[in-house]
Amino acid sequence: MPSASALPLQQRAVAEIREDLIHGRFRPGERLSEPELASRFQTSRSPVREALVQLEHEGFLERAKTGRVYVRPLELSEAEQLFVFRGHLEGLAARLAAENMNLKDIQRLEANLAAMETAAQRGDARVAMECGAEFHRTIIDACGNRPLLECLEGLRARVSRYRYILAAIDEFSEQRVREHRSILSALAARSPATAEQAMINHVEVSSRETLHALKAFLSAPEKV
């Protein structure tokens, strides 16, 4: 029944499976079986197959020569490459955003930063991180470059996979808040170069942290 739900079944599958991949509910290396997924969604294999094609292309899955699909394992080398790439792109986005941003965006960032700060002081890392993600998303949306935006969104999702597996929702220091604040300052001041540098610096710090945790995880994989 094609008209059962407004949203094509295939898209529902993509969104849901992707969410599970990001949050580590499908474990790295695990095999995904089409019939199994199909039965989970109460559908035939067709929508599932189409969803898997897309998720493979997004970098979450890999396909064996036999056609079987596996969750891509977490690898230090991939993480390093993702972080380098992402840092550079977020920097670019910040630079472009500094030029294009309107007052409303700036105000949104300010409100966001305030929320982030109170959350951090309160020790609520969970909320603080959510504010952080929103902060970045606002900048990316404001950069005015669609291909960059889409690429960065995909990268952020792939990086999230590492974060969630590491349960790296650990800390959210005052230092982090300060980093965000200096990014916002540069944006508000319409200083592309400064904004770019501040963003690159911020991403690098955060990357180093995650990579550190990842190394520990990969050498002694606690069964999280």
Added chain:
Amino acid sequence: MPSASALPLQQRAVAEIREDLIHGRFRPGERLSEPELASRFQTSRSPVREALVQLEHEGFLERAKTGRVYVRPLELSEAEQLFVFRGHLEGLAARLAAENMNLKDIQRLEANLAAMETAAQRGDARVAMECGAEFHRTIIDACGNRPLLECLEGLRARVSRYRYILAAIDEFSEQRVREHRSILSALAARSPATAEQAMINHVEVSSRETLHALKAFLSAPEKV
């Protein structure tokens, strides 16, 4: 008969349709019909549908709310964004490549540059451009960052679509050769910053040229 050809039918479809999109054999705005494509490949619609999902994700196609698939139109704004993005990424790739490149890669670039030069002098823009593409591909491959590599490959394909539609296989000046040469010098000298700058400059020049042609094309679309 799943074992008819070693290569899954779906992948053949992706490759072939993509090639047609890049070369403008499917025109911007044109609708792609699944049954039609299926009959062209002598298959059922299943492999075609899966191929279309991927090509949509690659940025070549767009889907109407009705599910119909169209070739994405050529738009000035998209081209501008693609070029900005690509320039930045090629610059990054060059920078990384300057650090990672081994002697064999350098020699390959040198041979490539020589071929490009003789082709340019001979006035064979077609071959010269192919050398140029190969030149860039070599650098991208050498940058050592897989996500960057994949992204850049996708971008180059999308940009090619503009080039081919514009039939911008026009000129290949000595100046172009010089730009490539300065990139190579920086790479051989292991100077990341210089290589990055040279690459950015080169891409910008070439982008400006294409954008110029595109503006003319969009205002007076000759039926190429």
Added chain:
DNA sequence: GACTCAAAAACTGTCGACAGTATTATTTAT
């Protein structure tokens, strides 16, 4: 001739089926 409404044709989303192949379980031989 332009316009409206209805019948016809073309399509997409989804399904269930089948053939061939890879995996896994089981049996047999050492």
Added chain:
DNA sequence: ATAAATAATACTGTCGACAGTTTTTGAGTC
């Protein structure tokens, strides 16, 4: 028991079919 051989399963790639929509065609009207 261990390993090789074989039978049983599970799964992927592809196909053809059908229902519900959208688009196109055509008839009839002003």
